[in-house]
Amino acid sequence: MSLTYNAEWRLIHAGTIDLKWEPDAPTAGLAKLHVESSGLISRLYKIRNDYHANLAGGFCAIETGMEVREGNRHRSNRVTYDRENKRASFVERDLTKNTVIASHSVATPACVHDVVGALMALRRMNLALGQSGTVPVSDGKKFADVRIEAQERETVKTPLGTFKAIRYEAHLLNNVIYPRSGRIYFWLTDDERKLPVQIRVRLQILIGTITLQLVKEENP
Numbered sequence: 331m332s333l334t335y336n337a338e339w340r341l342i343h344a345g346t347i348d349l350k351w352e353p354d355a356p357t358a359g360l361a362k363l364h365v366e367s368s369g370l371i372s373r374l375y376k377i378r379n380d381y382h383a384n385l386a387g388g389f390c391a392i393e394t395g396m397e398v399r400e401g402n403r404h405r406s407n408r409v410t411y412d413r414e415n416k417r418a419s420f421v422e423r424d425l426t427k428n429t430v431i432a433s434h435s436v437a438t439p440a441c442v443h444d445v446v447g448a449l450m451a452l453r454r455m456n457l458a459l460g461q462s463g464t465v466p467v468s469d470g471k472k473f474a475d476v477r478i479e480a481q482e483r484e485t486v487k488t489p490l491g492t493f494k495a496i497r498y499e500a501h502l503l504n505n506v507i508y509p510r511s512g513r514i515y516f517w518l519t520d521d522e523r524k525l526p527v528q529i530r531v532r533l534q535i536l537i538g539t540i541t542l543q544l545v546k547e548e549n550p
Contacts, residue, residue, distance in 0.1 A: 331350070331351045331547075331548070331549055331550075332348065332349070332350045332351075332546075332547070332548040332549075333348070333349045333350075333525075333526070333544060333546070333547055333548075334346060334347070334348050334349075334544070334545050334546035334547075335347040335348075335349070335529070335542040335543060335544055335545065336489065336542070336543050336545050337540060337541070337542050338540070338541045338542075338543070339371065339538065339539070339540050339541075340538055340539075342369070342370055342371065343368065343369055344367060344368070344369070344371045344540070345365065345366050345367040345368045345369075345371060345372070345377065346365075346366055346368065347363065347364070347365050347542055348362075348363070348364040349361070349362070349363050349446070350362040350363075351450075355387060357385075357387050357388050357389050357450075357454070358385055358386050358387045358388075358389070359385060360382060360383070360384055360385070361382065361383040361385060361446045361447070361450070362380075362381070362382050363379075363380070363381040363382070363383075363446060364379070364380050364381075365377060365378070365379040365380075365381075366378050366379075375400065375401050376399075376400070376401060377399070377400050377401075378399040378400075379396060379397065379398050379399060379400070380396065380397045381394070381395070381396040381446075382394065382395055382396075383444045383446045383447060385444075385446075385447050385450070386413075386441075388441055388451070389443055389447040389448075389450045389451045389454075390411075390413070390440075390441035390442065390443065390447070391409070391411045391418075391442055391443055391444045391447050391468075392410075392411055392413075393408070393409065393410050393411065394408070394409045394444045394470075395407070395408045395409075396408075397425075403426075404424070404425045404426050405422060405423060405424055405425060405431065406422070406423050406425055407420065407421065407422040407423070407470075408420070408421050409421075409444070409468075409469065409470035410470075411438065411442060411468070413440045413441070414440075416437060416438055416439060416440055417435055417436065417437055417438060418435070418436050418438045418442065418468045418469075418470045418473065419433070419434070419435045419470055420432070420433065420434040420435070420436075420469065420470025420471050421433045434470055434471040435470075436468060436470065436471060436472060436473050437473065438466070438468045438473045439466050441466065442466045442467065442468045442473065443465060443466060443467050443468075444467070444468070444469065445467065445469070445502070445507075448465045448467050448476065448500070449516065449526060451465055452465065452478060452498065452500075452516065452518070452524075453518060453524040453526070454524075455478070457478065457479075457480035457498075458480065459480050459481070459482070459483065459496070460480065460481075461479075461480055462477055462478060462479045462480070463477075463478050464476060464477055464478065465478055465500075467502070467507055468507075469507055469508075472506075472507050474506045474507055476500060476501055476502055476506060476507065477500075477501045478498055478499070478500050478501075479498060479499045479501075480496055480497075480498055481496075481497045481498065481499055482496070482497045483495070483496055483497075483520060484496075484497050484517065486517050486527050486528050488527055488528060488543040488544050488545065489543060489544075489545040490527070490543075490544050490545055490546065490547065493517075493519050493520075493525075493527045494519065494520045494521075495517040495518060495519050495520055495527055495528070496517070496518055496520050497515055497516070497517050498515065498516045498517075498518065499513060499514065499515050499516075500514045500515075500516060501514075502514055503533075510533055510534070511533070511534055512531060512532050512533040512534065513531075513532045514529070514530070514531050514532075515529070515530045515531075515532075516528075516529055517529070525544070525547070526544070527543070527544045528541065528542065528543050528544065529541070529542040530542070
């Protein structure tokens with residue numbers, strides 16, 4: 331499965347996000363995410379990031395990595411998930427200076443998700459409207475049982491079409507996993523596929539709202 335999203339920030343086309351899922355089994359495989367800025371945003375601050383996540387059965391994280399190219403920064407981070415010892419370890423490097431910037435380790439359950447794996451797991455959850463559940467998430471620096479709420483049925487219009495969807499809120503921000511203040515919403519189609527057709531991140535006023543809308547879907 332390959333999904334392409336347009337990113338909009340303050341009514342400006344900000345870039346594209348490509349998500350690819352290469353399954354080894356129904357709930358295991360390799361997820362790849364490519365983020366690239368475009369247009370005015372690229373002229374102000376060029377972004378070209380690549381992320382991958384190796385996931386075991388149940389979308390449990392084994393290892394994740396990200397190469398970050400933002401402006402003059404060129405960094406990488408890697409998280410290894412030790413399921414036997416129930417720990418996740420994070421290492422960030424400055425690739426320009428070839429130095430370690432930060433390292434962390436945190437206790438986790440044997441099965442814990444990165445953010446992409448958590449989204450995949452959400453698609454398998456059967457939350458009725460008004461219900462909430464939790465998903466164990468770690469980025470190697472923090473761990474939390476992240477609350478997910480099924481909030482409303484809504485009609486979502488994207489460049490790919492119009493979809494009947496359910497809006498979910500994932501409580502990842504506000505120092506749960508990530509320190510930024512804000513809210514994150516996912517719209518999954520109201521059918522068996524639960525296709526993520528829209529994602530919205532509402533951050534502090536200086537940054538504002540970033541909306542991702544599905545523009546392309548490919549299946550092998």
